[in-house]
Amino acid sequence: MTEQMNVTLALIAALPFVGALFPGLMIRAGRDACALSAGWATLSALILLLTLAPSVWDGETVVFQVEWMPLLGLNANFMLDGLGFLFGCMILGIGLLIILYARFYLSRDDPMGQFYTYLMLFQGAMLGIVLSDNILMMVVFWELTSLSSFLLIGYWKHTVAGRQGARMALTVTGLGGLALIGGMLLLGEAAGSYDLTEILQRREAIQDSPLYMPALLLILLGAFTKSAQFPFHFWLPHAMAAPTPVSAYLHSATMVKAGLFLMARLWPVLSGTDAWFYIVGTTGLVTMVIGAWIAIFKDDLKALLAYSTVSHLGLITMLLGFGTTAAATAAVLHIINHTIFKAALFMTAGIVDHEAHTRSIKRLGGLRHLMPITATLAIVTALSMAGIPLTNGFLSKELMLEEAAHTTWVSNPWIVPLFATIGAVLSATYAFRFIAHVFLGPVRHDYPSKPHDPPFGMYAAPALLAVLVMVVGVFPEATVGSFLQVVADSVTGQHLHLHELKLWHGFTPALGMSAAAIIGGLVLLSAYVPFEQFWKALPHPEAKAVFDAIVTTLHRGCGYFSNVLHDGRMTKYIAIFAVTTIAAGLYAFSSGPYLPGTRPMLTPTLVDYVGALLVISSTVAIINYHRSRLLVLVLIGINGLVVSIIFVRLSAPDLAMTQVTVEVVTLILMLLALHFLPKRTPRESSWNRIGRDMAISGAAGIAVAALAYALMTRDFSTISGYYLENAKPGGGGTNVVNVILVDFRGYDTFGEIIVLGIAALTIYALGEALMDGKASRTLANWVQHYPYSKDRHPLMMVVATRVMMPISLMVGVYIFLRGHNDPGGGFIAGLVVAIALLMQYMASGFSWASERIHIPYHSFIGWGVLVAGITGIGAWFAGQPFLTSAFGYVHIEPIEEFELATAMAFDLGVFLTVVGAVMLALYSLSRIARRTGETVNVAPMDFDPSAEDPLEEPR
Amino acid sequence: MELIAEILVSALLVIAGLFGLLGSWGLVKLDDTMRRLHAPTKATTLGVGGVLIASMIYFAVFLDHLTFHELLITAFLFITAPITANFVAKAHMHRDIKERDLPPTGGQYGWAGYDEIGDAEQPIDTK
Amino acid sequence: MLKAILNRIIPHPQLTGFLLLTWLLLVNSISTGNVLLGLIIGLLIPGITQPFWPDRPKIARPLKAVEYVLLVLWDICVANVTVARIILFKSNANTHSHWIVVPLEVRSPEAITILAGTITMTPGTVTSMLAADASHLLVHCLHTDDPDAVRDEIKHRYERRLKEIFE
Amino acid sequence: MEALLAIIIGLQTAGGLYLVMRLRTFSVIIGTALLTYSVNLFLFASGRLAINMPPIYSKYAEGYTDPLPQALVLTAIVISFGMTAVVVLIALGAFLESDTDQIDVRRDPQDLDLDPDEVPLDVDSREPGLQEPKGDFAQ
Amino acid sequence: MITYALYFATVCFSIGLVLNIWRIRNAQGVVDRILALDTMVVNAIALIIIYGILENTAVYFEVSLLIAMFGFVSTVAYCRFILRGNIIE
Amino acid sequence: MNHWIIAPVLLPAMFAAVMAMAMRHDLLLQRVFSVAAIVALVMIATGLFVTTLDGTVQTYKLGNWDAPFGIVLVLDRLSALMLVMTSLLAFGVVLYAVGSDWDSRGRHFHALFLFQLMGVNGAFLTGDAFNLFVFFEVLLIASYGLMIHGGGGMRLRAGLQYVVMNLVGSTLFLFAMGTLYAVTGTLNMADMALRVRDIAPGNEALLLVGGALLLIVFGIKAAAFPVHLWLPGTYANAPLPVTALFAIMTKVGAYAILRMYTLVFGADAGAVGDFFAGILLPVGILTLVIGATGVIGAKLLPRQASFSVLASMGTLLIAISLFSEAGTTAALYYMVHSTFAAALLFLVLDLVQDSQGVTIRAPGGLVASLFFAAAIAVAGMPPLSGFLGKLLVLDASRGLPETPLIWAVILTTSLMLIVGFGLRGSRYFWKPLDPNFTNPANLDADGEPHPAHPIKPLAVTAAFVPLVLLIMLTVAAGPIMEVLQDTALQLRETGIYIEAVLGPQAEG
Numbered sequence A: 001m002t003e004q005m006n007v008t009l010a011l012i013a014a015l016p017f018v019g020a021l022f023p024g025l026m027i028r029a030g031r032d033a034c035a036l037s038a039g040w041a042t043l044s045a046l047i048l049l050l051t052l053a054p055s056v057w058d059g060e061t062v063v064f065q066v067e068w069m070p071l072l073g074l075n076a077n078f079m080l081d082g083l084g085f086l087f088g089c090m091i092l093g094i095g096l097l098i099i100l101y102a103r104f105y106l107s108r109d110d111p112m113g114q115f116y117t118y119l120m121l122f123q124g125a126m127l128g129i130v131l132s133d134n135i136l137m138m139v140v141f142w143e144l145t146s147l148s149s150f151l152l153i154g155y156w157k158h159t160v161a162g163r164q165g166a167r168m169a170l171t172v173t174g175l176g177g178l179a180l181i182g183g184m185l186l187l188g189e190a191a192g193s194y195d196l197t198e199i200l201q202r203r204e205a206i207q208d209s210p211l212y213m214p215a216l217l218l219i220l221l222g223a224f225t226k227s228a229q230f231p232f233h234f235w236l237p238h239a240m241a242a243p244t245p246v247s248a249y250l251h252s253a254t255m256v257k258a259g260l261f262l263m264a265r266l267w268p269v270l271s272g273t274d275a276w277f278y279i280v281g282t283t284g285l286v287t288m289v290i291g292a293w294i295a296i297f298k299d300d301l302k303a304l305l306a307y308s309t310v311s312h313l314g315l316i317t318m319l320l321g322f323g324t325t326a327a328a329t330a331a332v333l334h335i336i337n338h339t340i341f342k343a344a345l346f347m348t349a350g351i352v353d354h355e356a357h358t359r360s361i362k363r364l365g366g367l368r369h370l371m372p373i374t375a376t377l378a379i380v381t382a383l384s385m386a387g388i389p390l391t392n393g394f395l396s397k398e399l400m401l402e403e404a405a406h407t408t409w410v411s412n413p414w415i416v417p418l419f420a421t422i423g424a425v426l427s428a429t430y431a432f433r434f435i436a437h438v439f440l441g442p443v444r445h446d447y448p449s450k451p452h453d454p455p456f457g458m459y460a461a462p463a464l465l466a467v468l469v470m471v472v473g474v475f476p477e478a479t480v481g482s483f484l485q486v487v488a489d490s491v492t493g494q495h496l497h498l499h500e501l502k503l504w505h506g507f508t509p510a511l512g513m514s515a516a517a518i519i520g521g522l523v524l525l526s527a528y529v530p531f532e533q534f535w536k537a538l539p540h541p542e543a544k545a546v547f548d549a550i551v552t553t554l555h556r557g558c559g560y561f562s563n564v565l566h567d568g569r570m571t572k573y574i575a576i577f578a579v580t581t582i583a584a585g586l587y588a589f590s591s592g593p594y595l596p597g598t599r600p601m602l603t604p605t606l607v608d609y610v611g612a613l614l615v616i617s618s619t620v621a622i623i624n625y626h627r628s629r630l631l632v633l634v635l636i637g638i639n640g641l642v643v644s645i646i647f648v649r650l651s652a653p654d655l656a657m658t659q660v661t662v663e664v665v666t667l668i669l670m671l672l673a674l675h676f677l678p679k680r681t682p683r684e685s686s687w688n689r690i691g692r693d694m695a696i697s698g699a700a701g702i703a704v705a706a707l708a709y710a711l712m713t714r715d716f717s718t719i720s721g722y723y724l725e726n727a728k729p730g731g732g733g734t735n736v737v738n739v740i741l742v743d744f745r746g747y748d749t750f751g752e753i754i755v756l757g758i759a760a761l762t763i764y765a766l767g768e769a770l771m772d773g774k775a776s777r778t779l780a781n782w783v784q785h786y787p788y789s790k791d792r793h794p795l796m797m798v799v800a801t802r803v804m805m806p807i808s809l810m811v812g813v814y815i816f817l818r819g820h821n822d823p824g825g826g827f828i829a830g831l832v833v834a835i836a837l838l839m840q841y842m843a844s845g846f847s848w849a850s851e852r853i854h855i856p857y858h859s860f861i862g863w864g865v866l867v868a869g870i871t872g873i874g875a876w877f878a879g880q881p882f883l884t885s886a887f888g889y890v891h892i893e894p895i896e897e898f899e900l901a902t903a904m905a906f907d908l909g910v911f912l913t914v915v916g917a918v919m920l921a922l923y924s925l926s927r928i929a930r931r932t933g934e935t936v937n938v939a940p941m942d943f944d945p946s947a948e949d950p951l952e953e954p955r
Numbered sequence B: 001m002e003l004i005a006e007i008l009v010s011a012l013l014v015i016a017g018l019f020g021l022l023g024s025w026g027l028v029k030l031d032d033t034m035r036r037l038h039a040p041t042k043a044t045t046l047g048v049g050g051v052l053i054a055s056m057i058y059f060a061v062f063l064d065h066l067t068f069h070e071l072l073i074t075a076f077l078f079i080t081a082p083i084t085a086n087f088v089a090k091a092h093m094h095r096d097i098k099e100r101d102l103p104p105t106g107g108q109y110g111w112a113g114y115d116e117i118g119d120a121e122q123p124i125d126t127k
Numbered sequence C: 001m002l003k004a005i006l007n008r009i010i011p012h013p014q015l016t017g018f019l020l021l022t023w024l025l026l027v028n029s030i031s032t033g034n035v036l037l038g039l040i041i042g043l044l045i046p047g048i049t050q051p052f053w054p055d056r057p058k059i060a061r062p063l064k065a066v067e068y069v070l071l072v073l074w075d076i077c078v079a080n081v082t083v084a085r086i087i088l089f090k091s092n093a094n095t096h097s098h099w100i101v102v103p104l105e106v107r108s109p110e111a112i113t114i115l116a117g118t119i120t121m122t123p124g125t126v127t128s129m130l131a132a133d134a135s136h137l138l139v140h141c142l143h144t145d146d147p148d149a150v151r152d153e154i155k156h157r158y159e160r161r162l163k164e165i166f167e
Numbered sequence D: 001m002e003a004l005l006a007i008i009i010g011l012q013t014a015g016g017l018y019l020v021m022r023l024r025t026f027s028v029i030i031g032t033a034l035l036t037y038s039v040n041l042f043l044f045a046s047g048r049l050a051i052n053m054p055p056i057y058s059k060y061a062e063g064y065t066d067p068l069p070q071a072l073v074l075t076a077i078v079i080s081f082g083m084t085a086v087v088v089l090i091a092l093g094a095f096l097e098s099d100t101d102q103i104d105v106r107r108d109p110q111d112l113d114l115d116p117d118e119v120p121l122d123v124d125s126r127e128p129g130l131q132e133p134k135g136d137f138a139q
Numbered sequence E: 001m002i003t004y005a006l007y008f009a010t011v012c013f014s015i016g017l018v019l020n021i022w023r024i025r026n027a028q029g030v031v032d033r034i035l036a037l038d039t040m041v042v043n044a045i046a047l048i049i050i051y052g053i054l055e056n057t058a059v060y061f062e063v064s065l066l067i068a069m070f071g072f073v074s075t076v077a078y079c080r081f082i083l084r085g086n087i088i089e
Numbered sequence F: 001m002n003h004w005i006i007a008p009v010l011l012p013a014m015f016a017a018v019m020a021m022a023m024r025h026d027l028l029l030q031r032v033f034s035v036a037a038i039v040a041l042v043m044i045a046t047g048l049f050v051t052t053l054d055g056t057v058q059t060y061k062l063g064n065w066d067a068p069f070g071i072v073l074v075l076d077r078l079s080a081l082m083l084v085m086t087s088l089l090a091f092g093v094v095l096y097a098v099g100s101d102w103d104s105r106g107r108h109f110h111a112l113f114l115f116q117l118m119g120v121n122g123a124f125l126t127g128d129a130f131n132l133f134v135f136f137e138v139l140l141i142a143s144y145g146l147m148i149h150g151g152g153g154m155r156l157r158a159g160l161q162y163v164v165m166n167l168v169g170s171t172l173f174l175f176a177m178g179t180l181y182a183v184t185g186t187l188n189m190a191d192m193a194l195r196v197r198d199i200a201p202g203n204e205a206l207l208l209v210g211g212a213l214l215l216i217v218f219g220i221k222a223a224a225f226p227v228h229l230w231l232p233g234t235y236a237n238a239p240l241p242v243t244a245l246f247a248i249m250t251k252v253g254a255y256a257i258l259r260m261y262t263l264v265f266g267a268d269a270g271a272v273g274d275f276f277a278g279i280l281l282p283v284g285i286l287t288l289v290i291g292a293t294g295v296i297g298a299k300l301l302p303r304q305a306s307f308s309v310l311a312s313m314g315t316l317l318i319a320i321s322l323f324s325e326a327g328t329t330a331a332l333y334y335m336v337h338s339t340f341a342a343a344l345l346f347l348v349l350d351l352v353q354d355s356q357g358v359t360i361r362a363p364g365g366l367v368a369s370l371f372f373a374a375a376i377a378v379a380g381m382p383p384l385s386g387f388l389g390k391l392l393v394l395d396a397s398r399g400l401p402e403t404p405l406i407w408a409v410i411l412t413t414s415l416m417l418i419v420g421f422g423l424r425g426s427r428y429f430w431k432p433l434d435p436n437f438t439n440p441a442n443l444d445a446d447g448e449p450h451p452a453h454p455i456k457p458l459a460v461t462a463a464f465v466p467l468v469l470l471i472m473l474t475v476a477a478g479p480i481m482e483v484l485q486d487t488a489l490q491l492r493e494t495g496i497y498i499e500a501v502l503g504p505q506a507e508g
């Protein structure tokens, strides 16, 4: 087989997608323009495809390759051989007819642009499948057909049936598609390539591979779901909720044949094994019989045709499953024939529906007189479906029966022929019923609408197909003989010597079976009424019910499970988190070798024991009294105090200072918030829960204590020596911790002040949001539940503050300036200053105080970040990285030498941010408080006895 | 000189320790919050004060490091202790003591915690 | 004119001086640089806090103030012993606590505060509350058998001196 | 000393975690505060313990303790301060907006609506639209 | 001698702390506990100063300064909360 | 030294500071500066990315201190990739926020947004474990602000849960940090990697504990089972554009796992490395299953979308857990994809809600199409990149004892996602609103339905940004994959990283 690179192939594959872009736009230019814009692309693609016919007829494979994801082996490789050509012609040819038909079929209310866009998307996807050389690429298009068919089935989205059918099709074909992905990956691995041209050469490698079986099963799952094979057949009838042009196109001519295409495509490498024969052949046979059986009793024209399609797809599948070249050839021929007559049948059914406003066979009959053209077309094509001689359907059905007659199933030569014949009988029955109950018989007077033949545009497409039915049926060899040869060669991967296609093969078993089928069909139809009674008496296992039950159960079960797990109970989340952490820690600990530490321990003194006692008792008290919220705040203050003393004891003065200051500000914030919160926590937890939580937290505590002990009691080598050596010479400060903070790891500090800044902005934004929301109303209706002391701004406090605040501010400055060399620094200083101001607020009230000293909170934060940032950036001008510090010693008479360091500017940034952040937070909280309608004092204290007339309106 | 300092420092420390302990003991022993208030307010201030002065002397004499830091803390405590005590007393009275259980002020107005003065409408801040 | 400018620059001369002293206490070294820095800070901070302290009282007799401070310091020492004795040697039942109302003559908030503070820091008494118009002090006395005497002593020993200092 | 500190850390962790698992926002916040203490001490302890060896240059110093964990703890304290402030405010806001300070937002596991498209199982679900075909053009 | 005095003072203030804790455990109300906490703060300051003398260092001095400052602020804040609810009205 | 490396951190920080300070009353100015800053970020990130293409690892020594003593920023392929991804995502989201007026529903939106970017970028760039903590906190606290942007009771309560969960997580981070420092004596990741490699045997158990705790911390961020529970409530209740931005937040967790557990606790760490690789796979699988379960079971679209994020994180974790070149390549591709896909989905959901009031009422074609595209992307259907990402993960996970399990889970959950989105999507977008049905949430105070807002053109355009990115990711999958493969290779060759950070003599 020779290969020929041809870019035309890419163009053909791309044209439908290009065509999909237009209808949506062209609809503004009218329905004709819309249809034309879609038809144009299809026609062009078809013409281009036909230009490749000579190469295909020469047995060449036309290829075109674009690298897409070479690392994965997924490439945009296209190939065209006989099989692809056949499908391409079907997709584009029938597509063109459908576009024409749909133009007349769809009503003015339907969004036609959308329809043609979806249709063209589907066409492109389908064409992609058959032209793909890369099996992963094929999967891509495969899934695309599922998606586009979902859109098309759900096109009438306002109908329940449309939505349900669309979802069902998506689910079932989606399932198959996913299986196919797995299958293709395995196949690729077994073959060593994802390119079909490669894979098709490696039959032995694939069939010997241990991956063959799983790959086969997964691929067949994909094929069977797509081609509606039993037991996945049930979605197809429900897809009939789509407009009839869609049913004709997707659900008879093209998409459902994708599975067949896949089986045909991989036939050379997958077939020929027992597994293939039994799985594919049996499935096909069963599907054929069941589909035909159900079709007989369907009153809906489209349902009848849908089950008929199921049956015919089964027939073709069975033929492919037989694994012989002759059977494969027969399969190919039936693919061609079924496409022709079934598309026409759907279109005629659509015409009937369009004209009579019903497709219920029970309400039809006698249409032969009212719409003779339609009736003729329908009868011709239905006869083909029944396999009556002189129609194309006869040819392939005959071949099928012939093949069936020679097939042995588990060493039984009768089973397959018997069931094939039954299938044929049933087929003939529903075909005859289609003719007799719709078109024959007397004219009725109760059609929902008076039927007559449609305009030419509407029956043109089925008419053309009906002509093809006859022509092929009468002159098979002349019309499709060489085509069949080409296709069959490409399917089987061999050069076959086919028998000539002819109507008369002599008296063969197949002929007998055929005759039996026709006679049986007529008999059954004549006894239709009792036959139907019998059917109605039978149990009807409904696949849809099962499907609905599965989906419902899945939805309910998953929803319940998911809601139980994610039920919004934070406390549970935390408990799970804690248990996970403890378990992970224990598991990790037990997974590696451990030796106890050997570091000598420090001996505790009395004070240490007292400190420990304090923490322990206050912690226990917190747990014990945690419902009394104010008390908890007092107790937590003890905890904080002792922690800072521990820091003192263990050589960390900076930490102690920070702890103390932060403690107070936190306390203030909590008190401010607690003002509006319930003052007590109700007793809600059950004892079980308390026990559970105690156990979890106890375990966590023990684990943490053990971990801390294990760590503290072992020696280690650390990078810290460097800091101790370089703090003064390199960083210019004697407080190593501070030098680390503003210099060695100044970047951390930069992040840290930004955290503070963001915190303040968040608090501010939240405060503002509360002013607009429900909170604002809650606050406006605030009722003080407890009587409050009348002592609002007590004199003594005000006076004390007048002295304390300047000192505190000075302490702030002092702490700031010394930070680089001694415990202190910008952060603590910022908090000291903030607390000094806070003291003033506590004394005289927020409004009074903040009116007298205006602190632009936002600017403080902004400047803080900017100062820190700009200080860091300043280093760039010295060619140094961000935050590189510089320091020097300045000597100005008469002042003694002092040090100037950029780190101090950085610290200033920290200072400003801290002050701004704390103040902004306080401001937001006070704003919330003022929303309760609090009055504002205009004097610093409630009563100033020294004022000349203290009771006079205050200044 | 050093000996005197040593004796002085030691004495101060011992006294401070005793008074500190006394303050906390009073807190335990006395049976009413108002009474308990007396113990720590006074005793512990002296306790800390003693320690602070001892520290000052100690650093000045033994480490040749004359510091006045400690004065600052002392001042701080002495300024704040009455305010703290006053607040604690007021909080206690607010919670546990009715106005009628207190002696009257003898003036025009009642005690600050119970009596609002200057009923004049004050602005409601809406900022 | 000059005075006005000086007033603008140094709104609180005493406070400035006090802050300078505090600064030197803090840095614990008297050098030119530190004095200068202390001065700068001592000038800047009152600039910030000045609005919070609109009407500053005049201290008429600073020497009396020193005397007062020493007196109070002594009383504090005595107070401790007094309270110690009560705590250690008196049973709760034998402790006679009283509320004492002290009518005030001083009007300056600063003076009242100092008086209240003094009362708290000295023997067996704690200032518990002011009258709403700051005309009386409510003092809690830990143990006394003669409340009036306590009241009189407060007025005599402390309030009188404060009046002298502030007026 | 190490054992004492370990006990303290463990107890604070236990207490904090216990409170974080309580049902009200206030308890949760207090719990996180306790956890913050414990983790700060833990992080601090990762530099091992030393008495009177502050990492501040001094001519009297016999040695210096590890300064790095101290710097880390400082950063951690500041950050957790910011976090605490935010969480306090959010808790307050949540309370004011929804009148409850419960931390749990209960979601009913049964709160599932089934799509009305789905035919309930007790109703005959045989191919609606196909059994009684209306057709694409039925009025 | 000073060392012994220091130990003595340490023991005294430590016992003081334990007594404070006892009071907190057996208090009549939250105000009592606030008072005990305030006392604790003072005892803690004393201990830190003593520790500084023991270790011959002034490095912890500022810690006690800040504890003094903020002990005051927090006590006032607790009380104001009880008195007025909103502490910075 | 390339000063541009710090720009992705500094630029947003400075802009945000100026905004908070000087522009807080002028929304227009904020918008202009915010968009300008993010456009600049896109360009800077792209430029930085280009400089990494030659395979070098660049470092930036902050304060000019040598590693491991100072903090270094490390720009390698991975961090540059993350920067580009972040800035592109941010661009779409900020445009959307402006276009939809979401930024006017509360204060400081843009400042918080930029601070959030600063935190994210900082986390991607840092080479220091503790600094990673700091930047985690920066991005978290900014995310708190954004999460509760606009207020509202339910949002605040959900926000509180989010904050508390992360507070606990941050606490655990510090426990882990302390443990690791106490065992290794360093904070620099490269240095830590070296010290982990010759850890004293007696310390190994404690090291593992530290690593395990850290993994849980990152797991919280990455929403890994079973510490993922916070995610659905948070994502569904945050302002949806913010949720779109949060698409990057879970990736920060994934990034941290990828970084720490290849560099420090990776294959070069011997038994330690094997330990963590073994934990991650089941975690990923369970996360994926839980996510898919939620997608089927969810009732409301935002909640469903949130669960789909869980599912994508599960897939990503599975890919990461492979710790192979192909696995990491797949993980990177899937990470980029899932970030944009989630963003697209949430932006579309906001468009839907915004255009239709509170209840979704079968909105028009464009929005429905966008939703369809987003659902396709998230569910991993062709033609969008999700399909390719899943293929890559499947491909990378072949040949292992666990392969059947991984494949079965990934394929089954894909189906669950398809079914779930099909179910809810067809209901919300196709089903006509029942005229008798009135959702109380959809009525205003007078009992009248809220009028449908007109769709804002800029918002719609912005929603196309992630879609276009997804399309590009699909079309240019080949070249992108090559870059990602190089990235994965570089990530595995820890020697390059360590040498760049600690100098040439460090390794060995």
Ligand code: NA
Binding pocket: A790, A791, A792, A942, B112, B113, B114, B115, B116, B117, C132
């Ligand atoms: Na009053």
Ligand code: NA
Binding pocket: C079, C118, C119, C120, C121, C122, C123, C124, C125, C126
């Ligand atoms: Na007194």
